[in-house]
Amino acid sequence: MGENVIALAQRMSLVKPSPTLAVNAKAKQMKAEGADILNFSVGEPDFATPDHVCAAGIKAIEEKFTRYTAVPGIIELRQAIVDRFKEDHGWEYEPDQVQVSCGGKHGLYNMAQALFGAGDEVLIPTPYWVSYPPIVTLAGATPVEVPLEEKDDFDLTAENLKAFATAKTKGIILNSPSNPTGAVFSEKSLRAVADMALAEGWVVIVDDIYDTIVYNDEPLPHILDIEPKLKDQVIILNGVSKSFAMPGWRIGYSLGPKHIIAGMNKIQSQSTSNPSSVAQRAALAAVSGPQNFPRDMKVSFQPRRDFIIAELTSIAGVTCVVPNGAFYVFPNLSAYFGKAFEGKKIEGSVDMSAYLLEKSFMATVPGAAFGADEFVRFSFAASMDDIKEGMRRLKEALSNLS
Numbered sequence: 001m002g003e004n005v006i007a008l009a010q011r012m013s014l015v016k017p018s019p020t021l022a023v024n025a026k027a028k029q030m031k032a033e034g035a036d037i038l039n040f041s042v043g044e045p046d047f048a049t050p051d052h053v054c055a056a057g058i059k060a061i062e063e064k065f066t067r068y069t070a071v072p073g074i075i076e077l078r079q080a081i082v083d084r085f086k087e088d089h090g091w092e093y094e095p096d097q098v099q100v101s102c103g104g105k106h107g108l109y110n111m112a113q114a115l116f117g118a119g120d121e122v123l124i125p126t127p128y129w130v131s132y133p134p135i136v137t138l139a140g141a142t143p144v145e146v147p148l149e150e151k152d153d154f155d156l157t158a159e160n161l162k163a164f165a166t167a168k169t170k171g172i173i174l175n176s177p178s179n180p181t182g183a184v185f186s187e188k189s190l191r192a193v194a195d196m197a198l199a200e201g202w203v204v205i206v207d208d209i210y211d212t213i214v215y216n217d218e219p220l221p222h223i224l225d226i227e228p229k230l231k232d233q234v235i236i237l238n239g240v241s242k243s244f245a246m247p248g249w250r251i252g253y254s255l256g257p258k259h260i261i262a263g264m265n266k267i268q269s270q271s272t273s274n275p276s277s278v279a280q281r282a283a284l285a286a287v288s289g290p291q292n293f294p295r296d297m298k299v300s301f302q303p304r305r306d307f308i309i310a311e312l313t314s315i316a317g318v319t320c321v322v323p324n325g326a327f328y329v330f331p332n333l334s335a336y337f338g339k340a341f342e343g344k345k346i347e348g349s350v351d352m353s354a355y356l357l358e359k360s361f362m363a364t365v366p367g368a369a370f371g372a373d374e375f376v377r378f379s380f381a382a383s384m385d386d387i388k389e390g391m392r393r394l395k396e397a398l399s400n401l402s
């Protein structure tokens with residue numbers, strides 16, 4: 001090393017490294033060394049992008065559709081998104097109320113940069129998706145965790161909202177179906193959010209990335225249907241990563257009031273300029289083409305969900321809220337905390353995930369990553385054979401603790 005060690009920016013101390021990274025790195029290393037690792041830590045569908053979508057991407061390359069595009073995305077894609085929302089939900093948007101970004105997470109990042117800053121508090125129902133607090137923090141605002149209870153099926157209540165709202169609250173981030181719990185917010189809880197948001201002038205960020213993966217036959221309750229008057233205060237975040245199995249293409253989209261989307265476009269223009277031209281053409285094929293793919297995917301997830309829930313809830317001491325959407329289960333394994341294997345005590349979810357990886361060769365994500373240390377997240381975007389073997393290994397691992 002030279003004499004001068006360059007210090008990182010002060011903001012770097014505000015963001016903690018993800019606790020998932022240690023487990024992931026270890027799983028990769030063990031796999032590379034030949035271990036028979038079952039991977040339940042993945043946050044993406046175990047499906048390939050549909051052929052007609054890939055073909056559109058290939059055609060875009062062949063046509064040399066490879067220049068910069070408009071900052072908010074190509075007009076054809078924004079129009080297709082507007083049309084899809086009208087057809088699926090009856091919601092009226094204009095193309096200049098849509099921003100296409102480099103993935104759903106990037107849309108969230110643009111939104112936070114455009115809306116949140118020093119002195120603002122943002123309510124985040126907890127367990128939360130890992131990226132919400134750091135994205136709010138990097139915008140200079142303060143994430144405020146609103147704890148959701150397992151006994152309430154991880155639904156929000158007016159009481160917990162009121163307990164954490166202050167004069168500084170600028171908004172709230174909702175994710176339904178939720179990653180990591182799979183919970184779907186009830187109409188009652190969304191009514192409570194809508195009432196508070198109208199009364200206090202909050203912005204309501206709705207991350208609908210799992211809205212096509214819902215297991216009961218009832219339509220997914222949505223705050224815009226429950227309270228149409230809230231439209232000028234709602235930002236919808238979505239994308240094709242989950243619905244069309246396209247996480248690597250990096251296309252997400254946001255819809256909201258014109259001036260907020262314009263602010264997000266300003267941020268995007270000074271950072272990524274535009275999402276990939278080729279990936280936008282592929283996303284256009286996804287959004288405007290046949291919609292059976294997300295439905296088929298959901299149908300194939302359903303028996304895996306039913307099986308994994310039946311297995312988990314048959315284990316002594318384990319409780320698990322039945323996920324109504326997404327492809328995760330979030331069992332409470334805290335009955336096994338304080339027990340030990342070969343003298344090594346399991347103190348919390350990070351130890352539990354490490355134990356399952358080291359002794360049972362299964363990768364999971366500790367609940368601590370989602371702000372809920374009693375739990376461990378298992379993705380069931382895995383084959384039925386892997387899920388069966390995984391549940392066998394889990395039972396064995398838990399019974400070996402004393």
Ligand SMILES: *Cc1c(COP(=O)(O)O)cnc(C)c1O
Nearest residue numbers: 103104105129179209239241252
């Ligand atoms: C996967 C995911 C996203 C979007 O991911 P991208 O890959 O950036 O499109 C957004 N929110 C949640 C909760 C997710 O799980």
